[in-house]
Amino acid sequence: MHAHANKDVYYVPPPSIWPLVGSVALLTLAVGFVLHLNKMPAGPYVMALGAGILLTMLFGWFGAVIKESLAGKYSAQVDRSFRWGMVWFIFSELLFFTGFFGALFYARTIAGPSLEDSQMLWPGFTASWPTAGPGAPAGATISPVDPWGLPALNTLILLLSGATVTWAHWGLQKNKQLQLKLGLAVTIALGILFISLQIHEYAEAAFTIRDGIYGATFYMLTGFHGFHVILGTVMLGVIFVRALAGHFTPERHFAFEAVAWYWHFVDVIWLLLFVFVYWV
Amino acid sequence: MNTTTVNDTAGHHDEHGAPPGIMRWLTSTNHKDIGSLYLWFSLFMFFFAGALAMLIRAELFQPGLQLFQPGVFNQLTTMHGLIMIFGAIMPALVGFANWQLPLMIGASDMAFPRLNNWSFWLLPAAGILLIATFFVPGGAIAGGWTMYPPLFMQGGIAYDMSIMAIHILGISSIMGAINIIVTILNMRAPGMGLMKMPLFVWTWLITAFLLVAVMPVLACAITMLLTDRNFGTHFFDAAAGGDAVMYQHIFWFFGHPEVYIMILPAFGIVSTIIPAFARKPLFGYVSMVYAVASIAFLSFIVWAHHMFTTGMPVAGQLFFMYTTMLIAIPTGVKVFNWVATLWRGSITFETPMLFSLAFVFLFAIGGFSGMVLALVPVDIQLQDTYYVVAHFHYVLFSGSAMAIMGGVYYWLPKWTGHMYNEKLGKLHFWLTAIAFNITFFPMHFLGLAGMPRRIPDYALQFAEFNMISSLGGFLLGASQLLFLYIVIKCVRGGTPAGNRPWDGADTLEWTQTSPPPYHSFVTPPLVK
Numbered sequence: 041m042h043a044h045a046n047k048d049v050y051y052v053p054p055p056s057i058w059p060l061v062g063s064v065a066l067l068t069l070a071v072g073f074v075l076h077l078n079k080m081p082a083g084p085y086v087m088a089l090g091a092g093i094l095l096t097m098l099f100g101w102f103g104a105v106i107k108e109s110l111a112g113k114y115s116a117q118v119d120r121s122f123r124w125g126m127v128w129f130i131f132s133e134l135l136f137f138t139g140f141f142g143a144l145f146y147a148r149t150i151a152g153p154s155l156e157d158s159q160m161l162w163p164g165f166t167a168s169w170p171t172a173g174p175g176a177p178a179g180a181t182i183s184p185v186d187p188w189g190l191p192a193l194n195t196l197i198l199l200l201s202g203a204t205v206t207w208a209h210w211g212l213q214k215n216k217q218l219q220l221k222l223g224l225a226v227t228i229a230l231g232i233l234f235i236s237l238q239i240h241e242y243a244e245a246a247f248t249i250r251d252g253i254y255g256a257t258f259y260m261l262t263g264f265h266g267f268h269v270i271l272g273t274v275m276l277g278v279i280f281v282r283a284l285a286g287h288f289t290p291e292r293h294f295a296f297e298a299v300a301w302y303w304h305f306v307d308v309i310w311l312l313l314f315v316f317v318y319w320v
Numbered sequence: 321m322n323t324t325t326v327n328d329t330a331g332h333h334d335e336h337g338a339p340p341g342i343m344r345w346l347t348s349t350n351h352k353d354i355g356s357l358y359l360w361f362s363l364f365m366f367f368f369a370g371a372l373a374m375l376i377r378a379e380l381f382q383p384g385l386q387l388f389q390p391g392v393f394n395q396l397t398t399m400h401g402l403i404m405i406f407g408a409i410m411p412a413l414v415g416f417a418n419w420q421l422p423l424m425i426g427a428s429d430m431a432f433p434r435l436n437n438w439s440f441w442l443l444p445a446a447g448i449l450l451i452a453t454f455f456v457p458g459g460a461i462a463g464g465w466t467m468y469p470p471l472f473m474q475g476g477i478a479y480d481m482s483i484m485a486i487h488i489l490g491i492s493s494i495m496g497a498i499n500i501i502v503t504i505l506n507m508r509a510p511g512m513g514l515m516k517m518p519l520f521v522w523t524w525l526i527t528a529f530l531l532v533a534v535m536p537v538l539a540c541a542i543t544m545l546l547t548d549r550n551f552g553t554h555f556f557d558a559a560a561g562g563d564a565v566m567y568q569h570i571f572w573f574f575g576h577p578e579v580y581i582m583i584l585p586a587f588g589i590v591s592t593i594i595p596a597f598a599r600k601p602l603f604g605y606v607s608m609v610y611a612v613a614s615i616a617f618l619s620f621i622v623w624a625h626h627m628f629t630t631g632m633p634v635a636g637q638l639f640f641m642y643t644t645m646l647i648a649i650p651t652g653v654k655v656f657n658w659v660a661t662l663w664r665g666s667i668t669f670e671t672p673m674l675f676s677l678a679f680v681f682l683f684a685i686g687g688f689s690g691m692v693l694a695l696v697p698v699d700i701q702l703q704d705t706y707y708v709v710a711h712f713h714y715v716l717f718s719g720s721a722m723a724i725m726g727g728v729y730y731w732l733p734k735w736t737g738h739m740y741n742e743k744l745g746k747l748h749f750w751l752t753a754i755a756f757n758i759t760f761f762p763m764h765f766l767g768l769a770g771m772p773r774r775i776p777d778y779a780l781q782f783a784e785f786n787m788i789s790s791l792g793g794f795l796l797g798a799s800q801l802l803f804l805y806i807v808i809k810c811v812r813g814g815t816p817a818g819n820r821p822w823d824g825a826d827t828l829e830w831t832q833t834s835p836p837p838y839h840s841f842v843t844p845p846l847v848k
Binding site for chain 2: 049050052053054055056057058059060062063064066067070071073074077078101117120121124125128129131132133135136138139140142143146147150151152171172173174175176248249250252253254255256257259260
């Protein structure tokens with residue numbers, strides 16, 4: 041295996057056990073989750089086993105990719121494949137959030153008002169937002185989170201983190217490794233700060249996921265976003281460790297860019313959340 | 321297409337053949353092996369879901385409850401649909417993509433070979449979860465493959481298992497689709513511009529785009545089902561401000577592109593086979609590409625035609641009726657081009673061509689009944705009747721499935737290196753085509769007369785047509801055993817096929833040996 045000979049040939053990896061391990065992991069996780077949902081005591085243990093197998097797979101698989109990358113097996117064409125792949129992955133994530141935003145818009149602008157227009161429930165029924173539903177106990181109102189409190193602060197934090205990761209990228213492009221590491225560290229810290237504030241907001245909120253369609257859409261959208269921020273922070277952590285190990289050069293740093301794109305994507309979703317879930 | 325054949329043993333390093341034994345299949349990074357895995361998996365699921373269909377037809381052979389309790393019957397229809405769509409048709413088409421795309425664009429493999437293997441091996445994981453639902457307390461899911469709430473809220477553990485299975489299938493589809501898009505965009509041989517790609521490649525590029533766009537939306541819909549069932553959310557509960565109709569909107573925003581995901585690659589297969597056996601280039605290549613793209617675009621704005629009876633403003637009904645009828649235009653362009661390709665061609669009627677011609681004719685019938693259903697006043701009469709069942713079997717069986725069978729006969733010589741038995745192939749075709757029509761044509765009449773679908777019993781006046789339909793169904797099922805026999809026999813041996821057994825076949829895979837070397841096009845060929 042000579043790295044220099046690979047420049048004109050698309051690298052096709054040798055047979056690998058990791059995809060199969062990944063399938064076993066997801067099946068185990070799914071079975072454990074179903075058992076847990078149906079109140080069977082084995083559930084959490086099976087899930088833990090599945091998560092363990094999944095982590096093993098992630099370490100093994102990404103480890104193999106990093107090793108191949110450092111060995112110079114990836115031509116410019118392979119690099120383009122990775123870029124296209126990440127773009128389309130983010131596109132699919134965007135559509136995932138689109139579905140939940142669609143549910144929010146539908147419930148708020150179509151389902152409720154059409155009940156008010158048709159007056160099918162009872163005379164004088166008015167649709168309101170936020171709502172716990174027409175069937176909620178009398179007097180049950182939802183007091184939403186004030187957008188100009190924590191959510192506004194969180195918006196600033198995420199926007200700032202978008203700037204710091206770009207600053208880190210500038211450092212990388214000029215091969216200023218210290219600026220790269222510093223930028224990444226600050227970005228990760230901002231990510232953790234965001235998650236902490238979000239947990240605080242959940243703890244303080246006056247309504248739960250069980251409180252009508254408002255509670256459902258609020259926690260589903262912000263919850264999945266929060267999950268993506270956690271994922272993004274972990275990915276930034278991996279990139280930080282790789283930056284410490286000196287894996288990235290101004291010419292070759294696709295992994296860094298992929299994570300930065302992902303981070304910006306999570307940022308954009310947050311802006312939409314801030315406008316449509318918290319504000320208007 | 322003019323190509324220069326390249327001897328691709330030159331410059332081949334990083335040499336790795338297939339590992340011995342089972343590990344070849346478990347750990348594969350080879351698009352041909354993974355393609356074969358997809359095709360075998362899909363054939364197995366085709367027979368499994370087909371067996372469910374046989375049980376359905378056995379129950380409907382006579383009026384009255386014969387074999388199953390209504391609850392079990394509902395499980396059979398639901399799982400037949402779910403497994404045929406996600407376990408048989410989609411994996412078969414991805415199998416074709418795996419085998420053919422790299423060969424047709426002159427690439428050494430798929431863009432992400434390891435991810436490719438994961439996409440496949442997630443399917444058995446989901447398949448185990450789905451099939452296991454038959455053996456859990458309460459049995460499999462029974463509310464129809466569309467999983468509408470509130471019915472879906474009421475079932476047992478099988479419902480959670482099915483949601484997880486569909487999540488896994490979705491992950492597989494999204495990763496597979498990304499792989500296909502990247503392969504097509506980034507791995508074409510030098511000189512193969514987008515408008516020089518074989519039409520099969522074009523149809524898969526557009527299909528993969530649809531998959532990446534709508535599988536996440538399905539994931540979103542079934543996640544809401546999961547949380548409504550288990551975590552106290554009220555997305556589909558009207559008392560708490562949710563709306564069960566909202567589920568239908570989100571589901572069909574996925575569901576309608578999904579039906580084109582199952583037909584566009586079939587268009588691609590037929591558009592490859594017809595020119596080969598008419599010995600003429602495909603008529604109107606450019607218009608074919610634009611037609612496929614238009615169908616894909618329209619698929620995003622027609623979803624509510626599945627819901628004309630669930631309640632929507634007249635303006636909505638009109639919008640979705642007209643957009644649905646618009647689809648007839650690009651589809652008509654395609655049918656016209658297939659017929660024009662045949663015009664003054666030097667036609668021979670080998671098995672792949674027979675399947676393709678039957679496809680054009682029978683799919684057109686399914687398309688026309690789709691036009692009938694697009695009309696709101698008519699649809700309100702026909703919603704959930706056997707007319708709908710007839711319609712979607714004409715597009716899914718005589719459309720997708722028969723195109724897949726034609727494609728299998730067309731490429732089996734390339735994949736195995738042997739010719740299949742032409743006599744048996746033709747016998748399989750005629751049995752399938754005739755039995756298919758005996759099974760499904762009477763369903764049009766049953767539906768027009770008002771027989772509802774998904775019901776284990778029916779009024780006496782429907783008895784004759786149901787008996788005819790069941791007899792046809794048994795013949796259709798039995799004929800597929802012949803298909804299995806022909807395929808296995810061809811894999812095991814037969815007359816050597818040579819590089820290019822079909823006179824009119826001019827895509828890149830025919831420049832390779834049959835079967836192609838384990839690693840083909842390691843150095844990309846030059847396309848002129």
